[in-house]
Amino acid sequence: MMTDFTHAESPYGGNTEKAIASLRLVIEDEGPENIAAFLVEPVQGAGGVLIPPADYFKEVRKLCDEYEILSIADEIITGFGRTGKMFGMENWGATPDLMTFAKGVTSGYIPLGGVVVSDHIHNVLKEKSKGTLFHGFTYSGHPTAAAVALKNIEIIEHENLIENSRKMGEVLLKSFKMVKENLDIVGDVRTIGLLGAVELVQNPVTNKRFAQELNVASRVIEALHKRGVICRPVTFNGTDIICFAPPIVIDNEQINTLVEKLYDSVLSVQKQLGVTS
Numbered sequence: 456m457m458t459d460f461t462h463a464e465s466p467y468g469g470n471t472e473k474a475i476a477s478l479r480l481v482i483e484d485e486g487p488e489n490i491a492a493f494l495v496e497p498v499q500g501a502g503g504v505l506i507p508p509a510d511y512f513k514e515v516r517k518l519c520d521e522y523e524i525l526s527i528a529d530e531i532i533t534g535f536g537r538t539g540k541m542f543g544m545e546n547w548g549a550t551p552d553l554m555t556f557a558k559g560v561t562s563g564y565i566p567l568g569g570v571v572v573s574d575h576i577h578n579v580l581k582e583k584s585k586g587t588l589f590h591g592f593t594y595s596g597h598p599t600a601a602a603v604a605l606k607n608i609e610i611i612e613h614e615n616l617i618e619n620s621r622k623m624g625e626v627l628l629k630s631f632k633m634v635k636e637n638l639d640i641v642g643d644v645r646t647i648g649l650l651g652a653v654e655l656v657q658n659p660v661t662n663k664r665f666a667q668e669l670n671v672a673s674r675v676i677e678a679l680h681k682r683g684v685i686c687r688p689v690t691f692n693g694t695d696i697i698c699f700a701p702p703i704v705i706d707n708e709q710i711n712t713l714v715e716k717l718y719d720s721v722l723s724v725q726k727q728l729g730v731t732s
């Protein structure tokens with residue numbers, strides 16, 4: 456595990472001002488000259504699909520420029536159409552200095568990960584290395600993986616899959632909201648493109664969570680699994696969040712099937728818990 460990572464407050468929940476003030480405090484405390492970079496996911500995936508407020512990343516960019524700190528976007532989940540744009544950061548018009556990517560670049564058919572660097576970093580690397588960046592892994596730049604990635608990107612573009620992700624994400628959100636209206640244990644629901652989450656709570660008005668030992672999210676995941684839907688729970692800090700990242704080729708009919716199964720699964724667990732809608 457790498458050490459020396461310092462964390463700033465998350466903007467999740469809508470408070471950009473507070474999150475930026477916290478980030479400023481971290482920078483001041485550490486000293487900007489001691490900070491290599493600010494590393495962030497455009498949408499925090501494994502944290503439960505946490506979508507930041509609309510102005511957060513523009514403010515982060517300003518802060519990074521003010522203190523001359525590099526910004527790195529971890530686009531491993533969000534890259535290549537997942538959020539309805541080619542890259543997650545495009546949702547907020549913010550440009551990072553570096554970007555990591557993996558998963559969607561090949562749609563997982565062949566393993567490939569990488570880093571994109573902006574021109575000003577590239578120019579420094581060129582200067583310091585006389586044109587070659589000596590940063591070798593055995594399979595760096597593997598031609599098969601690179602060929603799969605290029606073909607995959609060609610298909611994403613040719614079949615308008617980013618637009619499909621955006622449109623189907625809106626359909627998915629509408630359907631999640633219908634599930635929420637009809638069931639008593641569904642709290643916040645959210646999507647950005649085809650990255651979505653459904654929170655399960657004891658009381659959707661107060662957002663009171665279930666006791667952890669009830670394993671509500673895991674029970675819903677199991678019920679979904681039995682119905683042929685594979686997705687993951689996030690139970691970090693006592694949450695019960697069901698996360699969704701369906702293939703970006705999904706269509707209306709498949710979304711209906713997915714959401715019907717979600718409804719049935721949550722209803723079955725709701726009944727086990729003795730809650731009647």
Ligand SMILES: Cc1ncc(COP(=O)(O)O)c(C=O)c1O
Pocket residue numbers: 496500501529531532557558568
């Ligand atoms: C946001 C994010 N960053 C980084 C990683 C690790 O990526 P890799 O296994 O390609 O190094 C993951 C893996 O799931 C991830 O979700």
